[in-house]
Amino acid sequence: MTIKCPGCGAALVYDAVSGKMLCTHCVTYYGEQEIGTYTQEKDKFDNIQEDSAGNGESEKNRADEDEFECEIYKCTNCGAELAINDTESSTFCAYCGQPTIVMSRIVRQKKPQGIIPFEITKQQALQILRNKLNKGFFVPKEVKDVQIDKVHGIYIPYKVYNIDYEDEMVLSGVVGTGKSARIKHYYRHAKINFENITMDASVMLDDESSIRLEPYNFFKCVPFSQIYMSGFYSNIKDDDEDRLKEGALVRASNMFDEQVKKTVHADEVKVQKHNPCVNINAERYVMLPAWFVSFRHNGVNNTIMVNGQTGKCVGAVEEDKKKKSIFFWTVAAVLIPVFYIIINLVVKYFSSEGQEVDAFKLLGLGLVLIFATAFGISSKFEDSRKLTKADTMKRFANDRQEGDE
Amino acid sequence: MFQSVMIIVFTLVYAFSIAYLVTTYLVKKSNDFGDSKGKYEDFTYGGLDLLDKKDNVKGTMDLNIVYPKKHSI
Numbered sequence: 129m130t131i132k133c134p135g136c137g138a139a140l141v142y143d144a145v146s147g148k149m150l151c152t153h154c155v156t157y158y159g160e161q162e163i164g165t166y167t168q169e170k171d172k173f174d175n176i177q178e179d180s181a182g183n184g185e186s187e188k189n190r191a192d193e194d195e196f197e198c199e200i201y202k203c204t205n206c207g208a209e210l211a212i213n214d215t216e217s218s219t220f221c222a223y224c225g226q227p228t229i230v231m232s233r234i235v236r237q238k239k240p241q242g243i244i245p246f247e248i249t250k251q252q253a254l255q256i257l258r259n260k261l262n263k264g265f266f267v268p269k270e271v272k273d274v275q276i277d278k279v280h281g282i283y284i285p286y287k288v289y290n291i292d293y294e295d296e297m298v299l300s301g302v303v304g305t306g307k308s309a310r311i312k313h314y315y316r317h318a319k320i321n322f323e324n325i326t327m328d329a330s331v332m333l334d335d336e337s338s339i340r341l342e343p344y345n346f347f348k349c350v351p352f353s354q355i356y357m358s359g360f361y362s363n364i365k366d367d368d369e370d371r372l373k374e375g376a377l378v379r380a381s382n383m384f385d386e387q388v389k390k391t392v393h394a395d396e397v398k399v400q401k402h403n404p405c406v407n408i409n410a411e412r413y414v415m416l417p418a419w420f421v422s423f424r425h426n427g428v429n430n431t432i433m434v435n436g437q438t439g440k441c442v443g444a445v446e447e448d449k450k451k452k453s454i455f456f457w458t459v460a461a462v463l464i465p466v467f468y469i470i471i472n473l474v475v476k477y478f479s480s481e482g483q484e485v486d487a488f489k490l491l492g493l494g495l496v497l498i499f500a501t502a503f504g505i506s507s508k509f510e511d512s513r514k515l516t517k518a519d520t521m522k523r524f525a526n527d528r529q530e531g532d533e
Numbered sequence: 534m535f536q537s538v539m540i541i542v543f544t545l546v547y548a549f550s551i552a553y554l555v556t557t558y559l560v561k562k563s564n565d566f567g568d569s570k571g572k573y574e575d576f577t578y579g580g581l582d583l584l585d586k587k588d589n590v591k592g593t594m595d596l597n598i599v600y601p602k603k604h605s606i
Contacts, residue, residue, distance in 0.1 A: 318583045433567075460548050468540070471547065505557045
């Protein structure tokens with residue numbers, strides 16, 4: 129449903145810059161107190177439900193298996209019918225372009241306790257992304273000049289946990305090198321109070337993508353209010369509570385182990401035994417903001433996320449293959465004479481000691497390390513590319529009503 | 534002869550593999566944004582509180598603290 133401007137009756141949207149509701153028609157700003165339309169909205173929502181109950185089911189049955197399950201609602205502004213993704217709680221009308229908050233998903237489900245409002249505007253998000261792309265030496269020119277297809281401001285549902293983690297552990301580590309290397313054991317008893325460990329609670333969004341949007345500044349988290357959602361999309365929490373809790377505990381455990389290992393001055397430190405005491409002392413359901421910017425390049429859809437609070441960009445774009453190839457051959461050409469000299473020196477040094485074969489063994493070991501590092505970097509880049517190209521990401525951002533373009 | 538051939542082979546392999554490494558690293562740096570995740574520092578204000586530490590203990594050492602467990606991992 130639409131929050132109307134008290135002055136002219138046009139739809140209001142949340143303005144990230146002022147933190148107020150903005151009427152784009154008469155250019156007037158309204159604070160939260162000035163709006164106070166919740167009761168009216170609820171009445172309207174009830175009417176929408178009645179309208180949709182009559183023909184919504186039959187429309188659902190027609191949906192293909194590949195499509196998301198939708199419900200049909202009427203736009204409260206122009207009366208058009210809207211198809212809304214099953215997990216969405218707000219959308220734009222496809223016909224009149226008005227921001228429409230669909231209360232059904234919020235009312236029926238648990239209401240979020242907090243929300244971090246958008247601080248980055250759509251233009252700022254695009255500018256941040258453009259700057260990133262323009263700075264990239266290997267970003268193809270077509271991508272730098274690409275026509276952005278869609279930009280969606282989406283509130284992502286998260287569960288946020290405060291966890292007190294205490295553990296006593298026996299760790300092992302290797303001290304010394306070569307023949308004097310030996311394993312030592314260490315005892316550590318420590319605790320950490322974790323705050324605001326975030327877990328994305330939307331099944332549609334890949335966890336690996338959402339985790340990269342972190343961190344969010346929770347000092348700016350405010351009690352949930354619908355006015356912040358006006359003008360943006362949102363998804364409701366549909367992930368399993370136990371899975372989220374388990375995920376948060378695993379994250380806390382991994383971070384705890386990592387910190388304790390740093391207190392041991394040895395190599396290859398491993399946890400041998402532990403006795404953890406874990407207490408989740410608070411958990412909240414909050415909405416966190418992100419911009420989803422979609423564009424097509426070489427027939428492939430790319431979706432890059434921008435943290436709606438901090439402006440952090442998350443995604444990877446395809447490299448300019450021609451530029452990469454030229455760069456590779458240039459570097460190789462420069463390195464050939466350099467390595468010819470270095471390897472000659474190494475082999476001569478070992479030959480003078482009568483250990484020529486050891487020289488080649490050492491050089492072979494060096495190669496293995498170089499290849500392992502290079503493939504590690506390459507596979508990380510490929511993982512990022514897969515997330516940017518992922519179908520779920522595309523659907524998450526694109527399978528919504530278009531009215532904001 | 535063997536030594537000369539090996540030097541040429543290693544020179545070429547090293548040059549190409551380092552070139553590959555440098556190119557891959559720079560491509561990732563240029564085209565991959567925000568692959569970092571939330572870090573430990575983002576989720577705690579107090580830091581690690583080390584309550585007790587002993588170096589050079591036996592691997593078979595018993596852990597005897599009994600906690601009132603609320604959640605298990």
